Amino acid sequence: MTMVSRAHERLANALWRVRSVYEEDARQRFWLCLPADVRARLSVAGDPYGFALSLVIQCCDQQRLGVMLRWLRCLENDSKPAMQVCELAEGLLEAEEWELSGQGRERDTWEQLRKALREVPYDDQVDLLCQRVVPLPPEQIEAPSPRNAWEAFLDLKEATLGPRGEDPGERFLQLLAEYTGRAELVRAVAEWGADQRHATVVKRSGWGGGEPFRPLPPPRLIIKIGYDLGNLERLSVAYRLVTDPDDDWMDVCEAEALTEVTEEELPRRISELIIWAESQQAADHGKLRLEFIFPFSLLFRFVVQNWPLELHEDAPAPSLGSQYEIIIRSEEFARDPRAQRICQRRWQNLHEGRGRVGSSSTVLEEGWENVANYLGNEAIVAFVAYALPGVDWQRQVYAAVICGVPVVAWRWTGKNGNPEAHFLSILRGEEEMASGKQEMNGLERGIKNLTKNLYLSRINRSTAEMRNRSRQSYDLSVIYHDYQPKPREQRQVLSGGNIR
Known part of the structure; x- marks a missing residue:
């Protein structure tokens, strides 16, 4: 959860003075343009300042500040109050964009590329370059049309990899540098491609540069619950913490299963597994996702989203459904x-x-x-x-x-x-x-x-x-059931992980 700072307060104080916030009908239109995950936690009712502050916090928390500002400029037609909001948001926006596109790179290299791309207007030719890289259907893009090449580059970060594993954003940079010939842009793209400080670098035969940094996928705690073969009145719980998107969800080691688990103690044992898994995951992983595998004979016995997450003996326990994404799978399907x-x-x-x-x-x-x-x-x-x-x-x-x-x-x-x-x-x-x-x-x-x-x-x-x-x-x-040979990668957000 985002820590509310003075920067958020100042931004909200400017935002509530924009017509799209203080005027009721305009605010409704603005709300409808926001990404669904922001709208889901944002009430359109209330006083303008309260709405503005909640909007800023939700956008920063879900890395949607840039999208929100682009819609604001679009709806306000670059009015003076809207541009003042964008100026005040620059520090928060830069931090968000660095998290989205700069991980694994040198900060100076990233800042040079950002500056060079922001100076290239998004005209018809730049749009053609984007379409040449990947024809993104308009309904898949949450933001309005870009105003510059940097915003187009960020939009391409939402796209899936190409047929040979190439990254659309990286390919776009190469084409853009060739098209514009701008010295600063060509230099920035060259340094970006030559930056060897990625987690992995793979040279492509068709064009220069390395494979872009891929953030670690959301960690998945796979939990397979079945009957204990040694005592059919008890349950066994096999589990596995998965961080590789190519790992098969059906591959769960039975040898390390918890055995002789009673139905009454099952929620507590699951809580212990979750606490263990969260202690194992890397700091740059996303939030843990729970994936349960049941045989049909047990599937309808347990409402796992209602199970308590027992963290402390004397403290009230939240439900698993309020803390995690939950996926249920059928063991029969796996066979x-x-x-x-x-x-x-x-x-x-x-x-x-x-x-x-x-x-x-x-x-x-x-x-x-x-x-x-x-x-x-x-x-x-x-x-x-x-x-x-x-x-x-x-x-x-x-x-x-x-x-x-x-x-x-x-x-x-x-x-x-x-x-x-x-x-x-x-x-x-x-x-x-x-x-x-x-x-x-x-x-x-x-x-x-x-x-x-x-x-x-x-x-x-x-x-x-x-x-x-x-x-x-x-x-x-x-x-x-997302059983596929090679699940597609996607950006590091809590949105289904490798499920494609």
Whole structure:
């Protein structure tokens, strides 16, 4: 959590004087432009200064200050108050951009590159260079159009690696230096490429420079819970702390498992594992993510998001769902090569825009006897299960997993409204319903960010509506099968890690 400083206070004091903050309708428009993970923790109601301070803190905490300032300038058309805000934010912004793009580099080299790129306007030719590197669909970019080449470079940091593992941002620098011919820019790019102080450097045959520094992926504590073969009335807990995105989530060492664990003591033993894992992870890792593997015979017995995190004997224990992203996996899926192959094809369908969300409501229309045909449609990349007349949700979850659906969600009780609508709102990271076309455009992004959005929805209780939404989220469990040979890398944020 960001430590609130005088710099934050001064920035908020200037921000609340901007029309997009003090005027109610303008503030609503501004709020809608912010990234979903900022909106999720930010109430649009309240006094202007309170909104401004919360906005600054959330943006700094989630490394979204630069995006927020770009939207502010866009909406305010570079008004004098907006430009004053940007001037006051420069120190905080530089610190954020260094964290996002400068790790593993010499600070002087990074500052020289930043200065040179900020002096290059973002014109049509620079836009063509960006498109040549990677054609980023506009719906995948949270920020408005760049104003200079530096902002374009930061946007490319959001893109995945190219087919040969090349970094789009680094390739863009080479093309830009060739295009402009500016002496300062050419020198800055050359020094940037020659900087050998990365964690690893790999020379590429097609162009100069080294592979950019890759921050460590989010650490994952994989916990496999099953029956103790020596005493079937007790449980065994195998575990593994994973930091390599290429490691298979199914590879958990059974030899080091905890044995003879009773059901009553299971939450406490999990708490001990979490404390151990957090003591092992490197300082530059992100927040720990919990990944549980259950056989179906145990899957529906435990609501892991409600388990207490027992830190101190005499202190109240928060729930795991309020502290961590939680992923649930099915052991049956791990033993079914056919389901895995189908799952991979569905991920590809999602990437190509052919994915959609299925639900029990359609099963009800088509009849349970036709559920295999319905779930066999490989366009279905997610399925929401809830009780039907004569068909419980456990059977539907089982059918979806065996049919290779990557994401399966179910509601433990039927008390909290429409589970299908709630699941779709989690995908969007917001409460408003969207049109069918908007749902399709945002489906891939929502699926990739599902575990992050679910975590945020569980902890955001700032309003009565958010508190109700939080209660619903604790009642929702999600299986997330990301079984792929080579998970794609992505930037170091709490957003699903290597899940692609």
